[in-house]
Amino acid sequence: MTSMGQKEIICAANWKMNKNPQETEKYLKELVQLAPSGSQASFAIFPPALCLATAAQALKGSQIGWGAQNTHFENSGAFTGENSAEVVKGLGATHCLVGHSERRSLFGETNEDCAKKVAAIQSQGMIPVLCLGESLEQRESGETNQVILKQLREGLKSVDWSKALWLAYEPVWAIGTGKVATPDQANEAQAVLRKELVAMVGAEKAAAIPILYGGSVKPDNARELAQQPEVDGFLIGGAGLVLESLMKIYTAANNKS
Ligand code: PEP
Numbered sequence: 001m002t003s004m005g006q007k008e009i010i011c012a013a014n015w016k017m018n019k020n021p022q023e024t025e026k027y028l029k030e031l032v033q034l035a036p037s038g039s040q041a042s043f044a045i046f047p048p049a050l051c052l053a054t055a056a057q058a059l060k061g062s063q064i065g066w067g068a069q070n071t072h073f074e075n076s077g078a079f080t081g082e083n084s085a086e087v088v089k090g091l092g093a094t095h096c097l098v099g100h101s102e103r104r105s106l107f108g109e110t111n112e113d114c115a116k117k118v119a120a121i122q123s124q125g126m127i128p129v130l131c132l133g134e135s136l137e138q139r140e141s142g143e144t145n146q147v148i149l150k151q152l153r154e155g156l157k158s159v160d161w162s163k164a165l166w167l168a169y170e171p172v173w174a175i176g177t178g179k180v181a182t183p184d185q186a187n188e189a190q191a192v193l194r195k196e197l198v199a200m201v202g203a204e205k206a207a208a209i210p211i212l213y214g215g216s217v218k219p220d221n222a223r224e225l226a227q228q229p230e231v232d233g234f235l236i237g238g239a240g241l242v243l244e245s246l247m248k249i250y251t252a253a254n255n256k257s
Contacts, residue, residue: 010233013240111154174215
């Protein structure tokens with residue numbers, strides 16, 4: 001909660017395949033300086049896997065969350081090129097993304113894979129951020145709720161409700177396109193997810209699961225989106241690559257400017 005008694009909006013940045021270790025160090029050290037004390041836990045940064053060791057050093061002693069954009073669901077084995085949740089945790093990470101739409105569309109990740117990854121991440125004591133959202137075609141044919149509910153139910157098949165979990169509603173048509181969902185569209189879809197969470201785990205626990213919105217969040221649309229009751233934070237792609245815009249989104253969303 002902020003001093004005004006409103007909820008603190010989470011700002012998570014997914015860097016995708018951008019930034020090298022030097023850029024990671026510079027950005028994160030500056031973020032530690034800029035992020036208001038007491039609010040650092042409202043930030044979570046997802047650098048490329050090979051920059052995670054640098055992130056661990058740069059964020060040491062801070063409350064800023066960080067982690068991988070993807071993990072394998074096994075702890076070890078013959079999975080060339082993959083990284084396990086155990087190794088990510090070993091570096092000190094706090095969170096991991098699961099099922100980002102680019103993982104689903106470019107790398108064939110299924111809801112079943114997501115379910116196993118959620119379980120693996122939780123078993124390591126990290127917070128999975130399960131991403132879900134409909135395509136433009138699915139929205140236009142009225143299938144949004146059906147699609148996101150299926151992703152939710154199947155992706156959380158093996159979830160441990162006693163452990164922390166975040167969700168990120170990211171309509172595929174809004175990711176990296178500059179086409180942001182309207183505040184009503186975001187709130188409506190997130191209310192559908194919340195209602196299902198209530199049915200799955202009860203009102204109290206459902207209310208404690210942050211649901212982030214992702215898809216072309218920028219400093220100039222953050223405030224209005226953040227005012228929606230079901231929007232607990234943002235998962236930010238492009239705008240999160242520039243520290244200044246991440247901070248502008250944070251201040252706009254939390255009414256600090
Ligand atoms: C994302 O990659 O999760 C994302 C929301 O990207 P962008 O903010 O660039 O749309």
